[in-house]
Amino acid sequence: MKALVTGANGLIGANLVRELLRRGDEVTGLVRAGSNIAAIAGLPIRRVVGDVLDPASLPAAVEGQDLVFHTAVAFSYWGHEPEEMARTATDGSLNVLAACAEAKVSRVVMTSSSVTLGASYKPQIRDEDANADDDPDESAYVLAKIAQERAALGAARRLGIEIVFACPTMSVGPFGAGLGPSNGLITSYLADGLRLTWAGGCNIASVRDVALGHILLAERGAPGGRYVLGAENLSWRQIHGLVAELAGAPGPRAEASAVACYGLAVAEETRARLTAAAPLATRAQARMVGRYYWYSHARAAALGYAPRPARQALAEALAWLCASPHVARETRAGLRLTREVQAARLARLADEAALLSERAA
């Protein structure tokens, strides 16, 4: 099968490319000019330089494909203007769908997000029937993803394209052009000398399972359907405790209040502005404190989706992060990785070597 992955160098895109290659598919990756492609460098794929906001650049990538995975998105709580984020999400998706219609690609899997299902202030599990409110106080990313789903669904109907929405939860794991907010939550905890946790919770999934889930939805997802691709619902204290245990770092010492988190985020943003560095936390993230981003992936599971436990997902993520510059040297010097993490690193290296040798053969 021939498949196009937009945003092939992103966290989900880079893992999706690998899983497609493992199946023996012919993969085309769409990346923007000048973007960091280290995550897919060396992989046997056709790379097309283009931009989902530039319709003229898309036909070269879409032409001849059996399937399109649209993962390209600006997932960020810092450094992107809200308008830019919204435009990439909606206009970019509409451009991709238009190009698919033109190239007679009849099925598209679009990466949305579980945040479009909303979140609760109580430990409640939500499913695909729930929807986030159009609350203007929501972060630009959440608003962009809500708008993307609506716009894409309407356009797909008009254009006669089968679209399936993948709604990943907090996807952690290896590869990706930069440190996204999901993996960033792990590194932030490791870098936090105060070892703070906070109220609320999140659904943690391995990005490799999310990638496999995309392929599953391409094969079996109902047109127009939304599918949560998640794994385990955990409180932040549990997540931070697991990260600490796996990394050999101290566990959470105290639970910061929402007001304190907001204050710390303001301080971090100020530091970031002065030093031109990325903040450890942002006000947009601080506004999420106290909420439970808990979801059920039962609908995807009914199709065969079987994610690994959160502990394994975190071990794999740590194995990659701790060997990368995303974990500062000083932070790394205070860690003692468990056997699980080292095993995950060695397994990833072996998988990568096997993938390259298989494809070369």
Place this chain on the structure above:
Amino acid sequence: MAPPDPVVNTVAIAHDSGAAGTILLDRALAQAGFQEGAGQRIEAALTAKGACSAIVVPALDAFAAGSPAAADPRLVEHLLDVLFDLGVTDAAVGSTRDTAALWLENRDVFVAADLLGYRYETPAGRPYDVVDLSEETEDGVFPAWGVLGGTALSRAWLEADLRIVVAANRTDEDDGYALCLSTLLSILPNTDKDYHYRYRRDVGEVAAELVRAAPAHFAVIDAVVSAHGNGGRRAPLPLKTDTVIVATDPSLADYVGALKMGLDPFVSELAAPALRAARPTAGTRIFGPLEAYPDWINVEPALVASTAARRAFVAADRAVRPALQHVDRDLFPFRHPANDWLNRALADVASAGDGGVDGARLLSFANLAIAQAEQAGTAFGVMFDKDALRRHDAPINVDPATICKADYDGLAAELSVQADLLRGVVPDDQGLRWRFDDGAVLFDGARRYPIPFEAFAAGVEIHRAIQFMNDYAGGRALVTGVDGQGRVTRQLERNLYLPQPNYTAFGGGVVIDVTKIETVDYAPARQQMFWKTIKSENASAIADDGIVTFEALGGDTLVTIWGRQQFCLPPMWAVIDRDLTPAMKRVLVAEAYHRFFARTFANLEAVAEGRDVRIGRPWSDASDGESLPVDWAADVIKRLQTQDSLDLVGAAKSLFQRPARAGPEPLRVDADGFRHFAAPPRPAAPSPLASAMSGALSDLRHAAWVDAGAQP
């Protein structure tokens, strides 16, 4: 055929209060045997290749035409005529851009030479060139393990048959005086000389290395009109001294030049190492008066010392120098208006008083304040922010030829016996074993990594193991032996570590600076490295010996580190005799080694993962060094101005804006005296700052609701 060396080291001092500079130069040249010494070289070159080239490197680092801080161009051009008369066929004046070129215009060699009075033609009408010695360079001039390893040098200088340096006679607040050796640094290629040859490296070692590798054949000090006083090069105070000094060696010229200033020649950090190698010996001839110049004022020792202390704060020193330098703005305008403004405000203050004495005292005080800030900042960095510290660039400081085979061969046996002294010591709960031995600590610790031995050993080169240890801050290794597979088996290594224990940085603790000999043994499932300290440049350590072992253990790797260490505490900490409180001492020692092992083992694991674990910021290899503080500050201000949601600059400005007048201005007043006004403006959109404040309050209200358990 190599040109013959001058017959003997000679210095000639020509002094005559009534004579012109060129006459004094002729006399000094004659007394120094210049005609004979240079003549031999010229003749040898003419015989060998039918041509003879000469390069004269004058002091060009002045900031006004006719400044006594520069060599007088008339004297230099007269010297060129002397060279032509002796048979030189091709003569040039050479130099390079220096640090001031980063903050002043017109510091290009050709423009600066022109502005300072060089005419490209000698008084006798012979044309000569001005060359930029940074343009065509040659690698491999300096030994790789030395302080200038990897530095290129001007091909024109290296290939010249005759190399002469002409210094101005001047005091200097960095070194006490700045004569021929200081001027000789201007042949080094990098533009930011302060950055590369003072902050980053030991300037004394640089000068000594330069003199060793590519010496000048003759040195001249133009002391006809000198620059004395506390300002030195920075704010030159002219004094007629009617003297010219010529020497067959720039170090010797500096030695005598400093004596003439009434100084101990070794006060100069820059000159001292070279002087030690070239001080007058039995064969040295010194002609002329050695008494000090009358009315001469030297830089106050406190100012020299405080300037040296200030240099440790690189950013501050780079920010301060443009502000203090006396400059002819018409010739050399400032590149950045902020430097221009600061210079107008501060340059005269720092050189006020008779001979600059008042300014010197004020400047010394300011320098010490900056130095104190630096020490506090460094101590903070050592404790809490190691990556903010600069890495140390320390060359091998032991001649490899002085280490014999027996020194290497006996190492493993010697250390293994000592390692066995820990037998019977019960490991503590973290696996650490240790005991005291003659004031040193013997210790060992081990960690099992769930990584196969082959993968671990491939990721962690054992001969680099010391570089991965906790608080390693820089150094260099020189491989002196390899096995048949190209693996390192012997090496010399200089290591610098942050002050140990780290908290001593708050009381004068210095980096641990140790030079070691090392051997490495390789077996199929075991690798072992041994090291022994043979020198501590700053006397910071008495012992730092050790063994590191990597061995296969099932499918894992076991790493064991044994060591024997004895570090010297700074005086403030040494007054506390820890032997009087053995329980406390044991706690401190155990805590220090727990920390060492936890972080060292984490580093080894990280290296196995392919990470760089070096601490600190590397020095820039760019010729211009790092961006200047003034550019950095301007960038921060610009960034703040462009952040709509955090316009701190705009907010600050608004505090100082005059309030608007109470009433609106009339558009016109008609003939009947009625005043006509425009319609009131629509309410303006809230400012970005007001919006941000409003958003923040809303967010805080939301957060408070969450904390109170109420659903927002």
